[in-house]
Amino acid sequence: MEKRxxxxxxxxxxxxxxxRGILTVSRALTEAGMEVIFEGFETVxxxxxxxxxxxVDVIGCSVHSGAHYEWNxxxxxxxxxxxxRRNFLVIIGGAIPHADHEALQGEGADAxxxxxxxxxxxxxxxxxxxxx
Amino acid sequence: xxxxKKIAEEEEKWRxxxxxxxxxxxxxxxxAGIGLKSLYTPxxxxxxxxxxxxxxxxxxxxxxxxYPNMYRGRLWTIRMFSGFGTPEETNKRWKMLHEEGETGFxxxxxxxxxxxVDPDDPIDWLEAExxxxxxxxxxxxxxxxxxxxxxxxxxSVALVVEPVTSAAVTSMYFNVxxxxxxxxxxxxxxxxxxxxxxxxxxxxxxSLGPDELLKLACDLIEYCTPMGEAPKWNPVNFTCYNYRxxxxxxxxxxxxxxxxxxxxxxxxxxxxxxxxxxxxxxAFHLAAQRDFFEEIAKYRAARRLWYRLMTERYEAEDxxxxxxxxxxxxxxxxxxxxxxxxNIMRTAYQGxxxxxxxxxxxHTNSFDEAVCLPSEEAVLLAVRTQQLMREETGVADVIDxxxxxxxxxxxxxxxxxxxxxYFGRIEDAGGIVEALKSGWLYKEMNKAFDRRRxxxxxxxxxxxxxNCFVMEDEEPHPPFRTNPEAARIEIERLEKLRAExxxxxxxxxxxxxxxxCETRENVMPVVMELTREGATIGEITxxxxxxxxxxxxxxxx
Numbered sequence: 001m002e003k004r005x006x007x008x009x010x011x012x013x014x015x016x017x018x019x020r021g022i023l024t025v026s027r028a029l030t031e032a033g034m035e036v037i038f039e040g041f042e043t044v045x046x047x048x049x050x051x052x053x054x055x056v057d058v059i060g061c062s063v064h065s066g067a068h069y070e071w072n073x074x075x076x077x078x079x080x081x082x083x084x085r086r087n088f089l090v091i092i093g094g095a096i097p098h099a100d101h102e103a104l105q106g107e108g109a110d111a112x113x114x115x116x117x118x119x120x121x122x123x124x125x126x127x128x129x130x131x132x
Numbered sequence: 133x134x135x136x137k138k139i140a141e142e143e144e145k146w147r148x149x150x151x152x153x154x155x156x157x158x159x160x161x162x163x164a165g166i167g168l169k170s171l172y173t174p175x176x177x178x179x180x181x182x183x184x185x186x187x188x189x190x191x192x193x194x195x196x197x198x199y200p201n202m203y204r205g206r207l208w209t210i211r212m213f214s215g216f217g218t219p220e221e222t223n224k225r226w227k228m229l230h231e232e233g234e235t236g237f238x239x240x241x242x243x244x245x246x247x248x249v250d251p252d253d254p255i256d257w258l259e260a261e262x263x264x265x266x267x268x269x270x271x272x273x274x275x276x277x278x279x280x281x282x283x284x285x286x287x288s289v290a291l292v293v294e295p296v297t298s299a300a301v302t303s304m305y306f307n308v309x310x311x312x313x314x315x316x317x318x319x320x321x322x323x324x325x326x327x328x329x330x331x332x333x334x335x336x337x338x339s340l341g342p343d344e345l346l347k348l349a350c351d352l353i354e355y356c357t358p359m360g361e362a363p364k365w366n367p368v369n370f371t372c373y374n375y376r377x378x379x380x381x382x383x384x385x386x387x388x389x390x391x392x393x394x395x396x397x398x399x400x401x402x403x404x405x406x407x408x409x410x411x412x413x414x415a416f417h418l419a420a421q422r423d424f425f426e427e428i429a430k431y432r433a434a435r436r437l438w439y440r441l442m443t444e445r446y447e448a449e450d451x452x453x454x455x456x457x458x459x460x461x462x463x464x465x466x467x468x469x470x471x472x473x474x475n476i477m478r479t480a481y482q483g484x485x486x487x488x489x490x491x492x493x494x495h496t497n498s499f500d501e502a503v504c505l506p507s508e509e510a511v512l513l514a515v516r517t518q519q520l521m522r523e524e525t526g527v528a529d530v531i532d533x534x535x536x537x538x539x540x541x542x543x544x545x546x547x548x549x550x551x552x553x554y555f556g557r558i559e560d561a562g563g564i565v566e567a568l569k570s571g572w573l574y575k576e577m578n579k580a581f582d583r584r585r586x587x588x589x590x591x592x593x594x595x596x597x598x599n600c601f602v603m604e605d606e607e608p609h610p611p612f613r614t615n616p617e618a619a620r621i622e623i624e625r626l627e628k629l630r631a632e633x634x635x636x637x638x639x640x641x642x643x644x645x646x647x648x649c650e651t652r653e654n655v656m657p658v659v660m661e662l663t664r665e666g667a668t669i670g671e672i673t674x675x676x677x678x679x680x681x682x683x684x685x686x687x688x689x
Binding site: 013014017023024038044064066067070074095098101116119120 | 243244246247249255256257258260261264265330334335336337338377378379465468469470502503504505578581582585589595597598599606608609610611614687688
């Protein structure tokens with residue numbers, strides 16, 4: 001049987017519009033053969049609903065506003081509350097200091113990617129960790 | 133003619149001698165893809181006519197600079213883009229920068245001020261972003277606090293806000309200046325007010341459409357300049373820097389900026405003004421990127437192109453209308469989160485480009501800006517970087533010191549041709565506003581994102597710390613954090629304002645703004661009254677949204 005494509009949902013919480021990061025990752029994942037659903041600005045609640053409906057494997061959240069702790073916490077808490085946290089890989093990327101990676105992972109993120117990341121590392125992380 | 137033939141013969145002989153030596157690369161090219169010779173000679177600048185194409189500083193075509201004496205008279209302005217947390221904290225930082233030798237202010241605002249939303253708007257957890265990316269300026273109260281105790285009668289202030297909130301934020305500032313007794317005709321500063329920054333440099337949240345953004349941008353220009361309300365204020369700064377940060381090249385950077393200026397000029401002409409009524413106040417904000425000589429040639433080419441555009445297309449007569457004045461920011465996108473101290477050197481080289489290129493003011497990035505807002509230590513070093521150029525190096529003592537370099541003159545000419553050609557492509561796409569609506573500009577930006585990513589990932593474009601000279605087990609740099617209490621402080625500030633102000637009066641003025649939106653008159657007079665009476669950024673911007681509707685951004689191109 002042919003393997004199903006990995007499905008990734010990408011979004012930006014809040015209202016900050018720095019978009020180069022998310023579009024760059026979106027393009028790289030698509031080139032790597034994944035199915036990318038690009039949601040742009042969305043609320044966390046809507047994204048969680050969309051992730052279920054679209055049956056995605058990965059939720060990618062892009063934060064350049066400096067509010068990465070807040071959005072990471074909100075996304076993970078919402079997923080936990082619904083009892084579906086384990087259904088997805090949760091990735092957070094953006095202008096995030098490397099010094100914050102450990103704490104963000106402690107609060108639920110499966111991986112963090114900062115400026116200067118080689119997009120092939122993002123692809124590799126997803127391929128190795130996704131549960132299909 | 134005799135000499136050029138002789139030079140060509142000698143060059144050929146020299147080339148044959150060097151051919152046996154291998155070169156590091158098959159092809160050398162500039163960042164914008166211009167093929168580079170290994171050596172430039174008088175033969176490469178034969179088409180350059182000195183008096184026609186280069187000339188003297190302060191004289192057409194202004195290639196060598198817009199002022200006759202340039203930095204011999206007055207050095208460029210040290211203007212650091214700065215803001216975070218609360219207006220109180222930003223005010224403290226500005227005072228520190230002023231004491232340490234900054235000569236102009238520039239306000240970085242937070243995402244709410246940028247988009248025109250109040251922090252108590254019931255949108256998904258907006259508090260998370262209050263004061264995170266810049267200073268919150270939601271009402272005249274914030275603005276009063278921001279500039280409290282600062283010599284704004286003497287120093288210029290740049291307000292980095294875009295058309296969706298430029299009327300609101302600029303009018304807050306104007307009203308504060310009036311409260312402080314500073315005559316409007318003495319007020320110096322800039323509003324960025326650039327329609328492309330919030331559309332292609334940064335994707336806008338709940339934005340108005342391009343036609344409305346252009347209208348708002350031109351309303352501010354019209355109010356300040358031809359209507360004469362703030363004659364020394366620069367009401368627009370075509371922010372080529374922000375588009376460049378997306379990954380486009382130097383050619384596209386200037387072409388986007390010129391095409392953007394043309395859209396505004398044509399709109400103002402259609403309102404019945406003459407070119408010389410306002411063109412003298414149009415200014416630009418350019419990037420200083422990694423290719424040293426190309427960037428310097430870019431500034432020179434931009435001045436020449438602006439002169440030609442103003443002369444040939446618009447038949448401007450006032451010399452000032454034809455002078456391309458610009459601020460420079462060193463390239464944030466060239467910085468690395470890895471080995472951040474290397475950013476100090478990157479920024480110093482880029483700052484030098486701006487100075488050798490004759491900028492009017494300069495922001496040098498702080499070394500920690502790849503990951504967070506600047507810490508005090510980092511921003512101080514960035515200020516010192518400029519002071520070092522001014523005081524120790526002597527680079528500001530001779531005007532346009534690279535003028536006459538065969539290489540730089542040839543590159544200036546080549547860039548001029550390429551920019552003009554690409555500018556023509558934007559015009560073919562219908563001009564900047566059409567190109568925004570159709571998604572053409574987004575397509576160009578997306579191609580640039582892709583090209584840069586591939587260049588870095590393939591190692592073709594070297595970035596120290598990222599794809600070469602990488603250090604494993606690097607200790608992460610401790611980031612600067614903004615005030616976690618900012619949201620509470622700002623919401624309380626707004627609650628207090630709403631309790632104190634004349635709400636009936638504000639409501640009436642907001643109705644007046646609706647009428648102005650319908651009739652498409654200039655919004656500035658009523659917005660001036662609104663912010664004076666305590667209307668908030670969200671109340672004003674939501675009126676625009678309600679009246680004009682939102683734009684579905686064609687960001688996938």
